Amino acid sequence: MLDARRETQLLAILGLCGFASSFAARSTDPMVNAIAGSFGAPVATVALLSSCYALPYGLGQPVLGPLGDAFSKATVLRVCVVIFALALGAGCFAHTLELLFASRVVAGLAAGGVIPLALAMVGDSFPFERRQVAISRFLAAALIGQLVGVTASGAMADWVGWRGAMGLTAGAAFLALVGAFLGLPAHGLAAHPGRFSLSDAAERYRLVFSNPRAKVCYGAVFAEGVAIYGLLPFVPELLQARGGGGATEAGLSIAGIGIGGVLFSLSVPFLLRRFPVYGLMRAGGLLGAAGLLGVGYAGHWTGLLACFTAVGFGFFMLHNSLQNRATELAPTARGSAIALHAFFFFIGQALAPPLFGAGYHAVGAKPATALCALVLAAAGLMAGVMLKRADLRELG
Numbered sequence: 001m002l003d004a005r006r007e008t009q010l011l012a013i014l015g016l017c018g019f020a021s022s023f024a025a026r027s028t029d030p031m032v033n034a035i036a037g038s039f040g041a042p043v044a045t046v047a048l049l050s051s052c053y054a055l056p057y058g059l060g061q062p063v064l065g066p067l068g069d070a071f072s073k074a075t076v077l078r079v080c081v082v083i084f085a086l087a088l089g090a091g092c093f094a095h096t097l098e099l100l101f102a103s104r105v106v107a108g109l110a111a112g113g114v115i116p117l118a119l120a121m122v123g124d125s126f127p128f129e130r131r132q133v134a135i136s137r138f139l140a141a142a143l144i145g146q147l148v149g150v151t152a153s154g155a156m157a158d159w160v161g162w163r164g165a166m167g168l169t170a171g172a173a174f175l176a177l178v179g180a181f182l183g184l185p186a187h188g189l190a191a192h193p194g195r196f197s198l199s200d201a202a203e204r205y206r207l208v209f210s211n212p213r214a215k216v217c218y219g220a221v222f223a224e225g226v227a228i229y230g231l232l233p234f235v236p237e238l239l240q241a242r243g244g245g246g247a248t249e250a251g252l253s254i255a256g257i258g259i260g261g262v263l264f265s266l267s268v269p270f271l272l273r274r275f276p277v278y279g280l281m282r283a284g285g286l287l288g289a290a291g292l293l294g295v296g297y298a299g300h301w302t303g304l305l306a307c308f309t310a311v312g313f314g315f316f317m318l319h320n321s322l323q324n325r326a327t328e329l330a331p332t333a334r335g336s337a338i339a340l341h342a343f344f345f346f347i348g349q350a351l352a353p354p355l356f357g358a359g360y361h362a363v364g365a366k367p368a369t370a371l372c373a374l375v376l377a378a379a380g381l382m383a384g385v386m387l388k389r390a391d392l393r394e395l396g
Contacts, residue, residue: 010125011134013183014118015141017081020176021114022145024088024107024169025053026232030154030251031162033236038162039097044357047233051350052101053108054229058346060112065339066201068117073124073335078180080113085173092166114176115142116342120335123327132324133268139320140265143312145172147258154251204333208340211329216386217322218344220281223379225348227372228257228288228315230356231295235304238365245301253304260291260312264320271317278384281321285380288314289373296369318380325387 028035028049036046068076084107091103118138126134149169156165208214236250271280291310298304326341327334359368 007125007134009183010121011137013179014121015138016179017077017114017176018118018138018142019145020081020172021084021111022142023149023172024084025111025149026050026146026254027149027153027165027169028053028104029232029254030150030236030247031157031165032233033240034157034162034247035097035100039100041097043237044361046097047353047357049101049104050229050233051353053104053111054225054346055350056105056109057112058343058350060109061116061339061343061346062201062205064113065116065120065336066204068113068120068335068339069204069333070200073117073121074184076113077117077121078184080110080117081173081177081180083110084114085170085177088166088170088173092163092170112342112346116338117335119323119327120338123331123334123338128328131327132272132320135323135327136265136268136320139316139323140262143258143261143265143316145258147255147262150251150254150258152251154247154249154254157247157251201336204330204336205340207333208330208337213325213387213390214329214337214340216383216390217326217329218340220322220379220383221319221341221345222348223375224315224319225345225350226352226355227292227376227379228311228352229349230352230354231292231369231372233353234357234360239301239304242299249301253301253308256305256308256310257312257315259305260309260314261316263309264313264316268320277321277324278388281318281380281384281387283380284314284317284319284321285377285383286314287317288312288380289377290314292369292373292376296366314380315376318383322383 028046032043032046032049035041035049036043039046064076064080087103087107087110091100091107094100094103119135122134122138123131149172152168153162153165156162156168232254235253236247239245239250239253275283288311291307291312291314294307294310295304298307323338323341326337329337356368356372359371
């Protein structure tokens with residue numbers, strides 16, 4: 001464990017990396033209509049830019065997590081930040097939609113080694129009783145990145161075009177690159193660094209899944225990804241259909257998720273002192289579901305902003321609790337456990353846009369968002385009940 005000064009330094013550098021990763025993750029959502037117009041492509045096709053970022057992010061986890069356990073998490077993170085920044089920079093100059101998709105695929109794959117490994121480093125560096133607060137502070141930086149990213153990219157797309165907006169995301173990534181190389185502490189090494197094999201990786205995953213809580217945690221985060229992130233690329237189309245604005249308003253609306261997350265991160269110490277974690281999971285699922293229901297009815301971007309703020313607060317109330325539990329699924333294979341957490345979450349995110357798009361265009365916004373709300377509410381309620389049951393069974 002670290003002293004207070006080094007803890008602060010670690011959180012600051014990892015927070016910068018998390019900020020850049022989240023800044024880019026949802027940056028294309030408010031620009032879908034603008035990009036579609038630029039390339040003369042259908043909106044439903046361009047909406048898959050989110051999936052082509054999330055899918056490689058998730059699929060890379062089975063390798064990136066064990067690499068972090070086998071070698072230095074800090075070293076693997078630095079390499080990923082370099083590739084991430086270069087891929088985002090290349091996307092600014094893509095002259096075909098196919099090249100833009102390719103740059104997002106590479107950026108998503110590299111981003112898969114940023115936040116998950118950063119969370120694993122937090123788990124290695126903070127004792128369990130202080131870990132959820134430390135995770136919430138790290139996530140606050142990531143959430144601010146998401147908040148600024150969707151807001152700024154929407155406004156920039158209206159002002160200077162989508163390429164200028166993507167240049168802004170690349171600039172944030174290069175700042176994180178500088179911070180990681182100059183300020184990241186040289187710790188977080190595996191117990192026996194320098195050796196990686198597929199058999200060792202498989203053994204780490206067997207160790208993780210030997211904990212009965214693993215299936216609950218990973219199933220819940222998969223459901224979160226499906227329930228929330230399929231809707232976001234269609235917010236510009238939804239607003240346009242309701243006469244509620246363009247890319248700027250779409251970005252401001254989606255930013256509500258980040259606002260809700262930041263509000264939650266500020267309230268974490270208060271909530272943990274007064275409520276059991278199982279209750280936070282259940283309440284988070286229900287609050288997020290209420291926000292999703294509201295999205296189906298809101299007719300103006302300010303209404304969408306309020307609904308997405310409720311979604312963000314509820315989602316992170318549930319998600320932060322699940323992340324904290326994931327750090328303890330297998331303490332000797334923490335990188336692998338967090339990687340699996342990200343794998344299931346981002347596979348859910350990758351599947352969500354085509355699923356939501358099919359439902360939205362077939363039956364409309366209200367039924368589609370109601371189904372998303374049902375999935376999120378069920379995830380929170382079942383996770384709270386099943387994890388409590390597992391803990392009580394272990395206590396005898």
